[in-house]
Each structure stands twice: as C-alpha cells, then as structure tokens.
Amino acid sequence: MDLKEKLISSFLAFENQVDVDAFVHGIRSKAIETFENKGFPTKKDEDWKYTSLTRILKKDYTVFPKQENDIEYRDIKKYLIHDIDSYKIIFIDGKYSSHLSETTHDGMDICLTSAALTKPKYRLIIENYFNKVATKDSLTSLNTAFSSEGAYIHIPKNKLVQKPIQILHFSTGNEVATMLQPRNLIVVDENSHVQVIERHQSLTNNPVLTNSVTEIFTNKRAIVDYYKVQNDNQNASLIDNTFIKQKQESICSVHTFSFGGKLTRNNLKFFQHGERINSVLKGITIVGDKQHVDHNTLVQHIEPNCESHQDYKGIFGDNAVGVFNGKVVVEKEAQKTNAFQANNNILLNDKAIINTKPQLEIFADDVKCSHGCTIGQLDENALFYLRSRGIPKKEAKALLMYAFANNVLESVKIPKIKQRINKLIANKLGVNIGFDL
C-alpha cells in the first residue's frame, strides 16, 4: 500500500479518534477529498519541477506514532534557545508535552490547536481564521485533513509579548519511520507584537517526514517576527507550508535558516490585504552531502503602497541541490508597490546543483520591482588577501562565506538567535571561530 492510500484509509480512524466538531469536520472531509484527487505532487507540476518526493514517500511511515516516551528536559535542552526567558510549546511525536512546555492564558492565548479546535471559547477565532489563508494544494490539504495538534497563538489588541515563543516539534524515533503533520495557527490583533521561533528536530536517526502548515494573520499595525531553524539530522525531511495574511500597516518578517535535513521544502506565501504593508522574507541555506533544500516563495501584492523584501543566500557543497522559486505578483490595484527579490548562491562543488527561478508578474504600472540572482564562487583575491595575513584556508573560506550570508543575519532581532545561528554556521562550515566580532 503506498502512502497516499494509507493516508486516505487512516482518515476514518483519525476522524473517530478526534472530537468530531461539525465545523472543522466539514473542512477536514473536504480537504481529504482534495488530497485524494490531487495526490502527492510530482515533477510534472511546475512548482515541483526540481524537487522530487518519490524517494521520500517510499518509506513506510507510521501515521499515528506510539505515544510513549521518556523524554526529559535534559534530552532537549540543547535545542532550546535556553538562556532566554520564553514561552515554550513542545510536541513530542506530534503530541503536546505539558511538563516540558510553558504556555499561558494570561491576557493572551499561547496554547494548543487541539484545544482551540474543540473548546467553544475559541470557536469564533477558529471560524474566522482556521484554514482561511492556507491554499488548497495537495500537501496543505493533506495537513488540513489531519489537523488536530500544533501551536495556537492568539495575541489580542495592543499587546507587546515580552518573551519570544518557541514552538518545538520533536520526534523520538520510536517507530521505524514517522510522519508528522503539525498545524499551527497564529493570530495577532491590532498593534500587537510577537516573536516566534519554530524548530523541528528528530532525536534519533529514524526517518521522519514532517508536513507542517502554519497560518499567520497579522491584523492592523501588528508586527510578527518569525524564525525557522531547520537543522535536523540527515534522515529527516520537512515540508513546511507557511501562509501569511497581512492587514494594513502590518509588518511580518520570516527568517528561514536551513542547515540540516535530507529534504527541506519551504512553501512560504504572503498575501497582502491592505495598504502600507511590509513583508520580509530572508533565508540562509548552507548544505552539503546529498541534502536538498527548496525555497518556494510567493508575495502577492493586492493593494497600493506596500513593500516586500526577499533575500535568500545559499551555499551548496558536496552533492547538495538547491532550488529557489520565488514569485512576486503585483495586481492591478497595487500601485506604488516596492518589491525587491534577491537570490545569491555559491557553489562549492562540481556535483552540487542550483536551480533558481525568480519570477515577476506585474499588472500595475507605477511600481518599483526588481529581482536579481547570482551564482558564483568565493573570490580568489579575497581568499588570497586573508591567507596572506596568516588565516588558514579553511577559516578564510568560512569567513568569506559568513560575510556572504551576513546581511540576512543583520535583520535578526533576537540577539540569542543570532548567536545560535552564528554557532550553527561555524559548525556547518567546520571551523571554530566565533563570528560575533
């Protein structure tokens, strides 16, 4: 039985297991239908031209992993940005772990999707926001069909969330292969500000496939900073679907750091409903071995006077494959749009491959839109300069690569994350330099 059939047949069992709330039930049933019709994307789909899921899907994934585990704080401590005081929503094999987490209902809701989907007091929010911005493509629909658990964050008006929120998904590897489908919903009301860090991590080497969906709503003048840290081991694959709907004058920035994982696919889609919105999409990708990282972004400019900034840097070694597929759409009404898109790549090895496709679709005339993309190598002269001053080759190379990626890091607002990323970059490049100069 292939994975598609397995998923479809387990849907009924799943439906019986969760509370059949009439509202979500309808959405789920419709979603499984969509998935059944569309199936998993193949290389024939234009959006998946350079990324094949075939090999990943061959594994016999357990859709409902066993729920026993003895994960303690010390097992996961190193994956937390632990020095900072933060809210934590921690899941182990898709199940909420209350003793590791730190949630709140004090003036705002930082809790669970499962609670939000079933408890009547969240009903209004769920009806207004759940599955409202997620597109109806096959993988998102699959997640919608099985949506039951994840992080639920609702920040009411005029609130500055003092501590960042960490969302962590761990997999224990109790099963031979596990498939996880977390579903996050984040609603930030007028004038509020929140910072979120998301991470998926497997604790053993057993294969994991995560198909995650996050919906973010930033209402008027809200500010959201979202950081995705992707440094999983080489057997874990991640398909991350993030959808953001912005209202006027809101600012939402998403930073994606992709260092680990076997196959990582990031679908990041911004929809701007309102004027004077700013969307920021940044990413650093440093991969080697046979890793495959695919960034698929969309920014839809619907109303006038909005901005978007995209900046993706990639460094690819060994047999790694990098894909960037960025799309900026400026609709007819969206005059005075200012959209910028850049994708810069460095290839370190002849076996590494980069496929990039930055697209612009523009229907309004009074706009400033540009995109640029480059593929190249480290500058020999710069390398020579550093080496002539006594810096060993490896370190010199690492310094240059760090400099290359640095302007993405500059906009990271949480200093602890910046430190952590610096460390990860050093690790990834195999050098022992503190980049915090």
Add this chain to the structure above:
Amino acid sequence: MKYNEDDLKKELETKEYEYGFYTDIESDTFPKGLNEGIVRAISKKKNEPQWMTNWRLEAFAIWEQMKEPEWANVTYKKPDFQDISYYSAPKKADPNKTLDDVDPELLETFKKLGISINEQKKLTGVAVDIVIDSVSVATTFKKTLSERGIIFCPISEAIQKHPELVKKYIGTIVPQKDNFYAALNSAVFTDGSFCYIPKGVKCPMELSTYFRINQAGTGQFERTLVIADKGSYVSYLEGCTAPSRDENQLHAAVVELIALDEAEIKYSTVQNWYPGNAEGKGGVYNFVTKRGLCENNAKISWTQVETGSSITWKYPSCILKGDNSVGEFYSIAVTNNYQQADTGTKMIHLGKNTKSTIISKGISAGKSQNSYRGLVQIHSRAKNARNFSQCDSLLMGNECGAHTFPYIEVKNKSAQIEHEATTSKIGEDQIFYCNQRGINTEKAIALIVNGFSKDVLNKLPMEFAVEAQKLLEISLEGSVG
C-alpha cells in the same frame, strides 16, 4: 462482406477527395486540411527527392502524436489545423491596381517609416511597370556572393541543387520531434531561405537586406537554414519593418543556425505582422522555433524587435557546444492593445569557457501581456561558464502586464551567473522635463522608449536600426495620453 449503399457512399466520398486532391496539385491552392496526402503533395509540388518526402512524412507522423503546448503565458483560441490550406503559391500582382487603391492608413505608415515608393508598391502588391532597381541590385549582389562561393537561395532550390548540405544539416538543430509547431513545420514547410558560407569567407553584405523585397510573400511555414563553415562570418536579416497585412493566421517557422569552429552568425529579426485591431480581433499567431549551434570558438548572436502579431511564442536559443563559444540574445518586445508575447531565450552551456549574454526589453501598453521566459543551463562539463542576463520591463497604463520567468540551472561550481530584472514606468517627471523643453508628450514617450531600448537597437544593423526606432514609435502610438 456485402457491398452496400453505405460502402458506396464512403467510396464516393474518398474518391471525390482523391480527385480533388490530384487536381489541386496542378492548381495553386490546396484544399483545407492536413493529412499524409497533403504532405506528399507539397513535396511533389516542390519536386523534392524521396529522402525529403520521407523526412516530411516522419515529421507528420510525430506531429500527429503530439499535443499543443500549453505552458506559455498566453491565452488564445487554438487554431484548427484542419481548417488551413497548407500550400498556396505566392500571389501575383494585380496589373490594374495602383497605389491609390491601397489603404491610406497603410500608406501613411510607410511614409513614416521612410519606405521608397517602389518598395511600397511591391509590399502592397501593386504591379511595378518600370524595371525596379532592387531587381538589378539583387542580381548584381547575387553575382558577388557566388564569386565568393556563398550559397544563398530559397530552401526549395537548395534541396534540388545542394542536397548533400541540406540533408546533412536539416533537422540537426531543431529535430522534427522538438515541439508541436516544429513538427508541423517540418511536415509542411513550403519555402524559406538557405544560406551557406564557405570556410574562411566573410560575407561582404548583410544578407537579405537587399533581397527583402524579393523575399516578401513566402508562406506561413518558413524554414531557414544558415550554415557558417569554419572561420566564416555572416549577418542575416529577416523580416521587415513595414506592416505586412498577412492573411495567414498561423505562422510556424523554424530557423536553424549552425556555426562551425570559429564562425560567427548574426541573425536579426524585425517582426511587424498584423497584431489584430484595437479590440483584439484578428491578428497573426507567431509560433516560431529558432535555435543555433556553436562549435568551438563560434559565436551566434540573435537580435530581435518584435512589435507585431497578436500572439508571439518565440525563444531563439543557443546551444554552446564548443569550447569558448559565445551566445548572445538581444530583444525588444513591444505589445499594445490585446497583444500577448511570451518570448525569451535558452542558453545551453555545454562547452568550457562558454559565455552568454541576454538583454531583453519588454514594453507593454494597452491591455497587453508581455512575458520573458528564459533558460540558462550550465552543464557539469561546462567549466568557467559565464552568463549575464538582464530583463527590463516598461509598463504603460495599469491594464497591461509584464512577467518574468527566468529558469537558471547550474551544475558546475565554476559558473558565474548573474540575472537581474527590473520593472518601471515612464516617470511623469521625465515627461514633464521633455514637455518643458517643447517636446510634446507623444514625442517624449518615443524618446524615452528609444532610450530604454537603446542597448538592443544598437545591435541591429544600421539600415534597420533607424527603421526599428520609428517602428517602436508607431507601435506605441496613442497608448498614452
């Protein structure tokens, strides 16, 4: 089995068809529709050798299996391939027609383009009673060319006179099965140009500039084959700045360029076919496959100015097979009213130290859609490949669209690729600046558009550059203000 009425009816039908089909060989136009018989008939009409007929039939068989491509960013009513006549001899000039009978609007355009009276007559199908210069000019030049061993003739003539060259190269760059329209063209092409430049010869003139009048009236399925032998150089011009009110709705041409070691081919196109009226009715569908192959140290340069056609679907490409070969693509695509253009290039880097440059300027006005679609592919053997791409779009009004779809695929670490694209509009301040200095808005726009397209216009042969500049002006007339 019994012979019944139905069978008879069927037989009569086919018989009549066969009959109609044979008579038509003698006449100048074939019946509508496409089948193996028509392909054979075209080949027979052209008096082609057996291998050519077989080659066409092969293409036809492939075509029948294929589907029309749908990936392009254009929408149109698909042509009915059974509703087209695949062969008609060039129209003869009507001896009673004079320039006074010609649409005055057309004459006005000619005037603006600065086309001579004789050329105007020729273009509008008016019989010319005096011996026109161009014919004698043509013969003189033909002599100069043959002295240097250059072969330049219609491809049907080349199939007769130089079968070894045609047989060796035709379909090597654009094979029959390449795409839907290339297959169709391979099966039914009626004419086109053939050009061969021998080793080490520098063609002394821009080919086809002087012949362009004679070239007018070639069919809707053109096939062009240009071969530049080792160390030779040729500059080839195709098309015409004059608006050609062609009745053919569908044009599916194939152009193959072969640049052997150290050779250089410069291929320039100016296309100004009927774009349909202001409401988007009518207009030519232009589905063209153009591709060139570069051997070692060879260079192919494509320059195009696309202003006509209601639908354009065109990607002049370079296969940089040889080491140190160079591919260039310079394009201006202007769309107005309801025109749609999906155009760009493919640069396939196979050899070492290969270089390619892409400069594409898209100008959209009215309710048109203008797309750039390009591919830069660096294969793993292609060490030190270099590519620079620049795609700029200029939008006029908020009802048109500009799109960029660049595909970049790199499999070699030593490659250096740069791609940039911008979209902008003509600034009010720019127009104000011109107005202030006594230049009216229409002229100001022309000035700015010319500045915007300068990088590409500069690459055109001189004779065409001036006309192309005016052409841009005319194409955008009335689009602003």
